[in-house]
Amino acid sequence: MSAMAERAARLLGGKIAEWSRFAGGSLSSLDLVRLTDGREMLVKSGPSPKVEARMLRAIRAAGVPAPEVFAADDTVLAIERLPDDGGxxxxxxxxxxxxxxxxxxxxxxxxxxxxxxxxxxxxxxxxxxxxxxxxxxxxxxxxxxxxxxxxxxxxxxxxxxxxxxxxxxxxxxxxxxxxxxxxxxxxxxxxxxxxxxxxxxxxxxxxxxxxxxxxxxxxxxxxxxxxxxxxxxxxxxxxxxxxxxxxxxxxxxxxxxxxxxxxxxxxx
CATH class of the missing domain: 3.90.1200.10 (Aminoglycoside phosphotransferase (APH), C-terminal lobe)
Structure with missing residues (x-):
């Protein structure tokens, strides 16, 4: 089990039902997590998860599509998984x-x-x-x-x-x-x-x-x-x-x- 996934689950007050590695970028790790209550999220590391969360919220506040932020601390960022067909x-x-x-x-x-x-x-x-x-x-x-x-x-x-x-x-x-x-x-x-x-x-x-x-x-x-x-x-x-x-x-x-x-x- 990923320590990142476990930390995100604790931040959200849930328990992990499923977890897997997710294809991500070259500068951070990325997990796909589903909690027992059905919530699904991507959990990622990064240089400053709280700052990235503020940036995503700023983009959404501008009326532009970006993942919803579910939780963030100094170690992990939990965000919405969005559909992507590579098109x-x-x-x-x-x-x-x-x-x-x-x-x-x-x-x-x-x-x-x-x-x-x-x-x-x-x-x-x-x-x-x-x-x-x-x-x-x-x-x-x-x-x-x-x-x-x-x-x-x-x-x-x-x-x-x-x-x-x-x-x-x-x-x-x-x-x-x-x-x-x-x-x-x-x-x-x-x-x-x-x-x-x-x-x-x-x-x-x-x-x-x-x-x-x-x-x-x-x-x-x-x-x-x-x-x-x-x-x-x-x-x-x-x-x-x-x-x-x-x-x-x-x-x-x-x-x-x-x-x-x-x-x-x-x-x-």
Missing amino acids: LSGAWGDLGMVLRRLHEETGDRYGFEDDYAFGRLAIRNTSDDDWPRFFAQNRLIAAATGTGSDIERRVEALCGRLCDILPRRPKASLLHGDLWSGNVLTFAGKVSGLIDPACYFGDGEVDIAMLGLFASPSCAFFDAYGPLPPGHRERAPVYALWPALVHLNLFGSSYRGMVDGYLRQTGH
Whole structure:
């Protein structure tokens, strides 16, 4: 029996009827649990389950589908299991509408009330009212540190001219923050939920750029999301560089080519 499952059951005042491992991400463990009273849930570990719970609740409060949070403490997070048929190819249009709705939720400054992490890599969300400075310090430089002197030098050079590339004060939209295609659940042509968030307030183009990391959003997505501001194509490789750096930092040299490609697109 999983210690995570047992802890979640205690938090919910129930007893476990069935338990099994569930296919999850590379940075956390995931269990599927059914209690004797019939309640079913996914139980996961993570760098900060309570923070993830607040992020999921923020997404739901914006009117966007995400798993309901059943319980959370410093060790585990128990959430609703949502239907998923893996049919993102038929749900791009709905995802465009869903993401637009999420980005319509705004804050006064960039950042989030809590810091977070991807595994051992810290994600600082210290509030700031200067977007290029926030993205340089809390995203690009932080993720580049430890990836090698060449990459670090090129990222620092890019950050030195971010004010010329990124808008100083774009709308501070609520971002999912880790919106690659695997974190979008779909069912019957609709988005059933956004999962594994790393939320903060920032430029909505960050989420869109990350979607293109391992997938190709269709025209239906962009039509449903709506027009992007002028210059978004030039900003996209800057925004995609951050998750590429995260992958290089956490998973090693197989992602160096991806990082190099985005840096070259920015002229560095």
